[in-house]
Amino acid sequence: MYELGLLVAFLIWLYSSVAILLRVNSQLERNLNKIGQRLSWTTGRVIHLDSEKQPFWHKICKYLLIVFTGLVFVLLSWGYVVMAVMSFIYTFSKDIGAPQSVKEYRWKLRNRNLSFDDMVKETVLAAGQPPHNFDEAKEAILSDLEERGFSRRNLTGR
Incomplete structure (x- = not known):
């Protein structure tokens, strides 16, 4: 039984390792950046x-x-499997009650190459704010990024 747990835990670990690489190179990651x-x-x-x-x-x-x-935790066998399954269930269940606007926002982030302005506009709409807050939100994001050491030119492309 322990060996079966090791095999299942190893397969979950392998999936998780590949998923990190896919997530880091995804459209969602590029849009968030x-x-x-x-x-x-x-x-x-x-x-x-x-x-x-x-x-x-x-x-x-x-x-x-x-x-x-994660590979070290594979030795915990079924404990790692239970932890991974609970993590997967939590990840999928947290989105069930999300409003439709948030679901559309997440879909656009995952599937479209959005510009900086599009990202700000979609963020404002997903937050439930009126569209006329776009300029304020854009300026707030730009000033926050500049405080963290980002160049305004690299962000907006100007």
């Missing part, structure tokens, strides 16, 4: 980017640390 955000590699939640450009070796080391930590 335009407004200074990214997906967390461990939880899949949206978080702020720390800096404009991280060295490539930093990303590789971070990926290897996450993957090898």
